[in-house]
Structure formats: C-alpha cells, structure tokens
Amino acid sequence: MNTITFFAQHGDEILQATLEHVWLVVATLALGIAIGVPLGILVARRPWLSKPILGTANVAETIPSLALLGFLLPAPWLGERADRVAITALTLYALLPIIRNTVAGITGVDPAVREAARGMGMTPRQILWQVELPLSLSTVLAGIRVATVLTIGVATIAAAVGAGGLGEFIFRGLAMVNNQLILAGAIPAAALALLADFFLSVLERRLRPAR
Amino acid sequence: MTNSPDAIIEFRDAGYRLAGGQELLRGVSLAVGRGETLVLLGRSGAGKTTALKLINRLLEPTAGEVLVEGRSTRDWDPIALRRHIGYVIQETGLFPHYTVEQNISLVPRLEGWPADRVRARAQELLALVGLDGAHFLGRYPHELSGGQRQRVGVARALAADPPILLMDEPFGALDPLTRVEIRREFLALQQRLKKTVVIVTHDTSEALLLGTRIALMESGALRGLYSPQEFLRSAEPVAAAYAQQLRDLEHFERGQ
Numbered sequence: 320m321n322t323i324t325f326f327a328q329h330g331d332e333i334l335q336a337t338l339e340h341v342w343l344v345v346a347t348l349a350l351g352i353a354i355g356v357p358l359g360i361l362v363a364r365r366p367w368l369s370k371p372i373l374g375t376a377n378v379a380e381t382i383p384s385l386a387l388l389g390f391l392l393p394a395p396w397l398g399e400r401a402d403r404v405a406i407t408a409l410t411l412y413a414l415l416p417i418i419r420n421t422v423a424g425i426t427g428v429d430p431a432v433r434e435a436a437r438g439m440g441m442t443p444r445q446i447l448w449q450v451e452l453p454l455s456l457s458t459v460l461a462g463i464r465v466a467t468v469l470t471i472g473v474a475t476i477a478a479a480v481g482a483g484g485l486g487e488f489i490f491r492g493l494a495m496v497n498n499q500l501i502l503a504g505a506i507p508a509a510a511l512a513l514l515a516d517f518f519l520s521v522l523e524r525r526l527r528p529a530r
Numbered sequence: 531m532t533n534s535p536d537a538i539i540e541f542r543d544a545g546y547r548l549a550g551g552q553e554l555l556r557g558v559s560l561a562v563g564r565g566e567t568l569v570l571l572g573r574s575g576a577g578k579t580t581a582l583k584l585i586n587r588l589l590e591p592t593a594g595e596v597l598v599e600g601r602s603t604r605d606w607d608p609i610a611l612r613r614h615i616g617y618v619i620q621e622t623g624l625f626p627h628y629t630v631e632q633n634i635s636l637v638p639r640l641e642g643w644p645a646d647r648v649r650a651r652a653q654e655l656l657a658l659v660g661l662d663g664a665h666f667l668g669r670y671p672h673e674l675s676g677g678q679r680q681r682v683g684v685a686r687a688l689a690a691d692p693p694i695l696l697m698d699e700p701f702g703a704l705d706p707l708t709r710v711e712i713r714r715e716f717l718a719l720q721q722r723l724k725k726t727v728v729i730v731t732h733d734t735s736e737a738l739l740l741g742t743r744i745a746l747m748e749s750g751a752l753r754g755l756y757s758p759q760e761f762l763r764s765a766e767p768v769a770a771a772y773a774q775q776l777r778d779l780e781h782f783e784r785g786q
Contacts, residue, residue, distance in 0.1 A: 389680075429626075432623050433623060434588070435617065435619060435622070436625075438617035438619070438623075438696075439617060439636060439686075439687075440610070440612030441609075442609055450625060453627050454627055472567075527628045
C-alpha cells in the first residue's frame with residue numbers, strides 16, 4: 320500500500336486530526352497574543368521589566384517540550400484535560416517571539432513621531448492605540464508568524480499526552496515502525512505551517528508602514 | 531523686561547536637571563509677550579530645546595517655574611496645556627500611517643470637533659501653508675518633499691488654532707533654498723496670525739529674520755535678551771561672535 324492510497328483511505332481520520340491540530344494552534348495563538356502583546360507593551364514601557372519577563376519566556380523556550388507536558392500533567396485543573404495541558408505548554412513556547420517582537424515594534428517607533436504625539440497633547444492611551452500599535456503592527460505580526468509556525472510543529476508532540484492532533488499519526492507510526500502513518504501526520508503539519516507562513520507574511524507586508 | 535502684564539509665557543528662575551545630576555538649564559528668567567516671536571539662539575547643548583520643552587511640559591522644571599497664561603505648568607493638566615500650544619519639530623514627526631488630512635486634523639478630532647468642520651479646517655490650513663488641498667489631503671507623508679512635509683507640520687500645529695506655537699529648529703532639515711522660501715512664508719503667515727511663537731534655532735540669520743526678540747543661550751543659561759538691532763550691536767562676547775560671523779559672511783559676499 321503506497322502513501323497516496325493510504326491518504327485516500329484514511330482521509331476522514333486525517334481531516335479529523337488536522338482539525339484538532341488547528342484547534343490547538345488557534346487556541347494557543349489566541350492565548351499567546353492575549354498574554355504576549357500586553358506583556359510586550361509593558362516591557363516597552365518599563366525597560367527594567369525586560370530581564371524578568373523576557374528571561375522567563377526565554378527559559379520556558381528552553382524546556383524540552385515532552386518534559387514540559389510531563390510537568391504540567393499533575394497540575395490541578397490543567398491536568399484534568401489533555402488539551403488544556405497541551406495548550407498551556409504551547410502557549411509558553413509561543414510567548415517569546417510574540418513578546419520580543421511587540422517590544423521591538425514599539426521601541427522601534429520613530430522617537431520624533433512619539434514626541435510629536437506627546438507634544439500635541441495625545442494621552443498615553445491615545446499614543447498607544449493610534450500611533451504605537453498601528454506603527455508596530457507588522458513587526459508584532461512577524462512575531463505571531465514565527466509563533467504560529469513554531470506552534471504547528473510543536474503541537475505534534477501534544478499527542479503524547481493524548482491531546483490529539485496530527486501527532487497521533489506520528490506517534491502511532493513510530494510505535495508501529497510505519498512510515499506511511501508518520502507521513503500522514505507530518506505532511507499535513509508541514510502543509511499547515513507553510514500555508515500559515517505564506518498568508519501571515521502577505522498580511523505582514525500589507526501592514527508595514529511606508530517610510 | 532520681565533513681568534510684563536500681558537506675558538503669555540514666563541520663566542521664573544527655571545532650571546532643569548537630569549536625574550543623573552547633570553544640569554541642562556539653570557536660572558532662566560524671561561517673559562514672552564502675546565503676539566511676540568521669541569527666538570532661542572545658541573549652539574547645540576545650550577539648553578534651547580530643554581527650555582522649549584518646559585513650556586509645553588514635555589519636561590517639568592526641577593527648579594523655579596514656568597508659567598503659561600499666568601499659571602504654572604505644574605498646575606496645568608498636561609494634555610490641556612499641550613492642546614493649547616502648537617508644536618513643530620525638525621523631523622516634523624508626521625505620522626507615517628496617516629494621510630496629510632488625518633495628520634492635520636488630529637488635534638481637532640481629539641478635541642471632538644464635528645467631522646465636517648474638521649474637514650473644512652484641514653483644507654483651510656493647507657491653503658494657509660500654501661499647499662493645494664485637493665492635491666495633498668489624501669497623500670501620505672513619505673510621498674511629500676521635505677519642504678512640503680514641514681508645511682504640513684506647521685499646518686498640523688495650527689490646527690486647533692492654539693494661541694502659542696513652539697518650533698524646534700523647524701527649518702533645520704531643509705535644503706538652503708527651500709529653507710529661505712519657507713522662512714519667508716512663515717514670516718508672512720505670522721504677520722497675519724499674530725501667534726505667540728517661540729523658535730529654537732542655531733542660525734543667526736534665521737533668528738534676526740524671524741525674531742521680534744532674541745534670547746541668547748549658552749551652556750544652559752540665558753546670556754541676554756535682545757531686539758535684532760541690539761543683538762547686532764551687542765558687546766556681549768557670544769552675541770558679538772554671532773554678529774561677527776554674520777558680518778564675515780556679508781563681507782565675503784561683497785568681496786566676490
């Protein structure tokens with residue numbers, strides 16, 4: 320049985336796993352953005368927070384993914400459901416690029432523009448929403464793109480704690496020494512990553528402010 | 531000269547010191563009358579920009595006080611104070627993601643003017659600074675020349691019709707010809723609008739052309755206040771040096 324016929328026969332299962340995978344990724348990014356962008360803004364405002372916040376995100380990034388999932392399993396509430404464990408771990412990985420790029424985007428705004436905004440009597444909130452965030456959008460989005468591609472890849476490990484997704488095929492294939500099963504997980508995951516990368520980079524270019 | 535009854539801006543022994551202890555400005559006392567154009571003249575690091583920023587409270591004096599409309603800047607709500615004062619800087623600080631119209635109408639919008647009045651005001655202002663509205667309103671700053679950007683910067687500062695205008699080397703980044711042109715336009719504009727203007731410059735001819743009075747600054751202190759005529763005749767060494775530099779230039783021109 321070759322790979323193509325395998326894909327044809329197991330189309331429903333692959334689609335199901337892909338949808339699970341996408342759910343893990345979307346939930347992770349929603350959380351990652353909701354946490355990472357405000358943290359990035361905070362670091363840009365208070366540079367002394369850069370070491371503790373970026374340092375912590377850096378450390379999270381270095382924990383091997385299987386180990387991180389293992390650490391989170393016994394946690395109360397989180398450990399009750401596999402997808403909670405997986406999404407938490409994935410979010411910890413996604414944070415670093417999102418925070419870092421938010422900081423870079425906001426601190427990269429032309430000081431003359433910020434000074435003019437202040438001098439014209441914009442409140443700090445107005446400066447953030449009307450000047451700093453719009454001008455750093457493409458940089459923030461670049462961070463989100465990196466986080467997305469990273470998450471799509473790492474999310475395959477989520478199957479190790481039973482959170483489903485395309486990793487199911489990979490783990491099963493590894494256990495059964497079946498390359499077709501491995502490919503059934505790996506190919507859709509790679510395709511997802513490429514697609515996401517393409518669309519987000521197009522969006523990023525469109526949002527880049529002209530100079 | 532100080533404490534003139536119609537002073538709109540007044541420095542009372544104002545100083546500014548960085549948190550690190552470095553003193554950028556000390557003991558400055560001067561008053562700016564309504565409708566006057568005061569030029570802060572001095573070399574880089576003389577404290578001109580620091581003095582300017584004390585007026586719209588981008589900086590707060592660490593000694594003495596600065597009064598605007600008779601009220602210490604510390605007692606003003608900084609947002610209200612800044613909307614009361616137009617601000618033009620050398621790099622213009624135009625928002626790159628806003629069109630010319632959005633840039634100009636920012637303060638009126640923040641102040642909650644109705645949309646049709648905001649729009650009419652933007653067109654009026656562009657005409658005022660010599661740009662054709664139909665042609666420029668929808669453009670982005672990066673599509674403009676340096677001189678056009680600077681005109682838009684002036685229009686934006688004038689948008690909500692503030693009585694005071696602060697300008698930090700407004701024409702410094704322009705090529706010499708455009709510079710002369712815009713300076714002259716600004717002079718004509720000022721004669722019509724009668725704003726109170728404080729301009730920072732290190733250019734003597736600019737100071738003499740635009741200023742009704744010249745405040746000469748040197749290493750964080752005010753060295754003297756002069757009318758343009760007094761400035762040229764002054765025996766004060768720094769003022770004399772500036773005046774001499776100007777005479778050298780004229781001499782060179784005549785010698786050719």
